[in-house]
Amino acid sequence: MIHVDELCSYIRSQFNEPTAFIPLHDPRFIGNEKKYLNECIDTNFVSSVGEFVTRFERMCADYTGAKYAVAAVNGTAALHIALQLSGVQRDDEVLTQALTFIATANAISYTGAHPVFLDVDKDTMGLSPAAVASWLTANAELRDGQPFNRTTGRRIAACVPMHTFGHPVHLDELMEVLEQWNIPLVEDAAESIGSYYKGKHTGTFGKFGVLSFNGNKVITTGGGGMILTNDEDLAREAKHITTQAKIPHAWEFNHDRIGYNYRLTNINAALGCAQLESLPTILSLKRTLAEQYEAFFRNSNWTFFTAPADCVSNYWLNVLIAADRTDRDALLEATNKQGVMTRPIWELMNRLPMFAHCQTDSLENSIWFADRVVNIPSSAIVPNYRKNS
Numbered sequence: 001m002i003h004v005d006e007l008c009s010y011i012r013s014q015f016n017e018p019t020a021f022i023p024l025h026d027p028r029f030i031g032n033e034k035k036y037l038n039e040c041i042d043t044n045f046v047s048s049v050g051e052f053v054t055r056f057e058r059m060c061a062d063y064t065g066a067k068y069a070v071a072a073v074n075g076t077a078a079l080h081i082a083l084q085l086s087g088v089q090r091d092d093e094v095l096t097q098a099l100t101f102i103a104t105a106n107a108i109s110y111t112g113a114h115p116v117f118l119d120v121d122k123d124t125m126g127l128s129p130a131a132v133a134s135w136l137t138a139n140a141e142l143r144d145g146q147p148f149n150r151t152t153g154r155r156i157a158a159c160v161p162m163h164t165f166g167h168p169v170h171l172d173e174l175m176e177v178l179e180q181w182n183i184p185l186v187e188d189a190a191e192s193i194g195s196y197y198k199g200k201h202t203g204t205f206g207k208f209g210v211l212s213f214n215g216n217k218v219i220t221t222g223g224g225g226m227i228l229t230n231d232e233d234l235a236r237e238a239k240h241i242t243t244q245a246k247i248p249h250a251w252e253f254n255h256d257r258i259g260y261n262y263r264l265t266n267i268n269a270a271l272g273c274a275q276l277e278s279l280p281t282i283l284s285l286k287r288t289l290a291e292q293y294e295a296f297f298r299n300s301n302w303t304f305f306t307a308p309a310d311c312v313s314n315y316w317l318n319v320l321i322a323a324d325r326t327d328r329d330a331l332l333e334a335t336n337k338q339g340v341m342t343r344p345i346w347e348l349m350n351r352l353p354m355f356a357h358c359q360t361d362s363l364e365n366s367i368w369f370a371d372r373v374v375n376i377p378s379s380a381i382v383p384n385y386r387k388n389s
C-alpha cells in the first residue's frame with residue numbers, strides 16, 4: 001500500500017524538485033533549437049517558405065520510415081486533410097474510439113462525416129479490433145464491395161485508431177478486419193512518435209498517419225503536425241491542399257480547388273528539426289522514468305500501465321490505474337494540491353454534447369478506463385535542465 005504523500009515525494013525525488021510545481025509534461029530544448037531559430041531570423045525566412053520546412057519533412061519521413069511526410073500547422077489540421085484525401089465525404093461514417101482526445105472526433109466532423117465511437121482494448125487503451133469486427137458484423141453490409149451501415153444507409157469511409165499515450169493498438173488484427181470490409185485505415189499517431197508496433201513505426205501502417213508536435217507532446221514545434229503516407233500522389237495532393245491549392249507559377253495566382261492555409265511556418269519547422277535531433281535522448285529518458293515508475297508501483301494499490309508485448313511505447317504520458325472512480329478522484333485531488341500535476345483521461349467523446357447523438361457500442365472498457373486512469377508527471381528528466389536560467 002502506497003500513500004499519496006509517499007507517491008508525491010517519490011515523484012519529487014525523481015524530478016529533483018523538492019518544492020516547485022511539477023507539470024504533467026513539458027518540453028525539453030537541449031539541442032540546436034536556438035541556433036536554428038536564429039537562422040530563421042537572420043535569413044528573414046520566418047514564415048511559410050524556408051528550408052527548415054522541407055528539412056523537417058525529410059527528417060520525419062526518415063525517422064518514421066514513411067515514404068513521404070507533409071508538414072501541417074497542427075495535428076488536428078493534418079488529420080482533417082488525411083481524412084479528406086482518404087475519400088471521407090459529407091454524411092459518411094468514420095469508425096474511431098470513444099476514449100480519445102477531442103481532436104480525433106473534431107477532425108472527422110470537419111469533413112462532414114459522422115464519427116462512430118467504439119470500444120478500446122484493455123491491454124492497449126486503443127481501438128479494439130474485436131470491437132470493430134463485432135460492430136461491423138452487427139451493423140454493416142458490403143454493397144458492390146463498399147461498406148455501408150445497414151441502419152443509417154451511410155457509407156463507412158474510414159477507421160481512425162488512436163495510439164493512446166503512445167501505446168500502439170493491435171494493428172495486425174485491426175488491419176485484417178478493415179481489409180475484409182474494405183475500409184481505409186488512418187492512424188491518429190499524434191501521441192506516438194517513437195512508438196513501434198512489431199518493429200515498424202506507428203503512423204506508417206495505413207493510407208495515412210498523423211503526428212502532432214503540440215507543446216505537451218513528446219517533442220514540440222510550438223504547434224505543428226505531420227501527415228505521413230507511402231503514396232506519392234497522395235503526398236503531393238496533401239502538400240497542394242494544405243497550401244491554398246495554388247498552382248505553382250512565377251507570379252500568377254491560380255488555384256484549382258478549395259484549399260486550406262494549413263502550412264507549418266519555417267520557425268516552427270526549425271524548432272522541429274532541433275527537437276527531432278534530440279528525440280532519441282528524450283525517448284530514452286522517458287523510458288527510464290517509465291521503468292522506474294513500473295518498479296515503484298509493482299504490487300501497490302495502483303497499477304502502472306505498460307505497453308503490450310511486441311510493442312515499443314514512447315510512454316508519452318504515464319498512467320496509473322486507480323481502484324475505482326472514488327480512488328481516482330482522491331488521487332487527483334491530493335496530488336494536485338501538493339503541486340504534483342496529475343490529470344484524468346479525457347471525457348468519453350459520446351458524453352460530450354456535440355457527439356452525444358453518435359452511434360457507439362457498449363464501451364465497456366472505455367468506461368472502465370475513464371473511471372480509473374490518472375496521468376502522472378512524464379517529462380524527460382534531463383539533469384539540471386534550466387535549473388540556472
Ligand SMILES: *Cc1c(COP(=O)(O)O)cnc(C)c1O
Binds near residue numbers: 162
Ligand atoms: C495532440 C493530439 C492531436 C492533435 O493535436 P494538435 O494540438 O492539433 O496538434 C490529435 N489527436 C490526439 C489523440 C492528440 O492527442
